[in-house]
Amino acid sequence: MTGAAPGGGPPARSRGVIALLEENCTACMLCARECPDWCIYIESHKEPVPGHEYGGATDPAHAPAGRGRQRVRNVLDRFAIDFSLCMYCGICVEACPYDALFWSPEFSYAETDITALTHEQGRLREWMWTVPPPPPYDEGAPPPREVRGHIP
Amino acid sequence: MTPEEIIATVTGGLPPAVRCEADYHGVMLRVPAGHWLAALMFARERLDCDFFDWLTAVDEAGEGFSVVAHVYSLTGRHHVLVGTLLPRSAPRLPTATGIYQGAAWHERETHEMFGVGFDGHPHPAPLLLSAGFEGHPLRKDFVLAARAAKEWPGAKEPGERDVPQARRRLPPPGVPEGWRPS
């Protein structure tokens, strides 16, 4: 419609499907809690972080005072988005503090079975390969803070 | 008519129990329930408000239901809101259809959504809800049952499988603590 590339096709920033970069996800549950449709299903468990048995020290004698406990991290077991419910509002993409969710302009994933509209981790990762690069910064914009060397 | 002229006309024409407020939207008349029809008739005849826009109710949690009507003057191009407050135990008003025929559907909707009765309404049948619907959905104490029935995905804690269950779970948004469908 408006802004479509010549010759057809959706514009690069159109909201077609949501992709998950599992490496960035810490199972913080913010997207699942903020989703107004309750359509994000997350299951996770905790695992000890190897090499951090004593808060970073290698033996208890040298553990930092009061912080000598095993570090744990969250491991994602299941991350699924039910696209039959999803209203493509983008609250999950905005809420994610770790940039694990991305918009992709893909839209051809109609199904004959409604349960197939719930995309699990594998399929959400496949959508990552269709996520376009971020748009260029405006002229005169301050440099991005997260890029090394730009922090004053 | 300017807001000042409206306020002057109202002060001269309606009893002092009717309070008048003006802001950038227009003028709002707050009337006791007994003066509801008199205020609407006054708006129609003395304030030239010949266009009936809407009528609805607001569930004021502690104080009852306030019923508000918005009328507009096509010649004077001014908006007037007429509002009244009804007790929660007996929310009834006389129907405004004698003054503005367009109020008919609005009163039907307000009745089925809030339970406010309109005496003398020509056809008080449900408008938007399906037959057999129980309850008044737009009241503040009406809980959306789907939110209590479906398990909230956000209730899980990060790393849930290995977190001890002693921690109090977050209630799903929109469901009062401990609510169960009857």
Added chain:
Amino acid sequence: MAAVDLPLPGAGARPGAGPGVIAVDVGGAYSLRVFDAGLACCGVEVAAALRRSTALAVAGEGRGRTAPLNVFVVAGTVTDKLAPFVLRAFQDTPQPRRVLSFGACANSGGPYWDSYCVTKGVDQFIPVDVYVPGCPPRPEALLEGLALVLGSPGEPR
């Protein structure tokens, strides 16, 4: 702004007959008749898609149908009050027929899943062959969904 030429029910449709009927000719190999129950915002996207019906590029084998396939598209939120009429419109759709559920509301209730008056998906009362996700889905997504419909088996006999 150019006037938009939306398709109107064709000649022969009785007044109040129900959803508008649009004939989609796909190069002669097969043809579809789309009955659009445009109940809400998704109806606009369906109208936009069917305006471009001459550009429909359907991937998949043609079936060489002699009779057109009637596709009942439910586009928009189905409320409990309206559900019996949607059912009637579906029952009036002649065979061979398929149902395409367009948009989140028709698939599962969508953003109104928790409402007191919304049917949670049109498949609660009619058999759906294809679900097109989106809120609203792009017009191109409808055309892709129609391609999927052509390959679907339909209601069990």
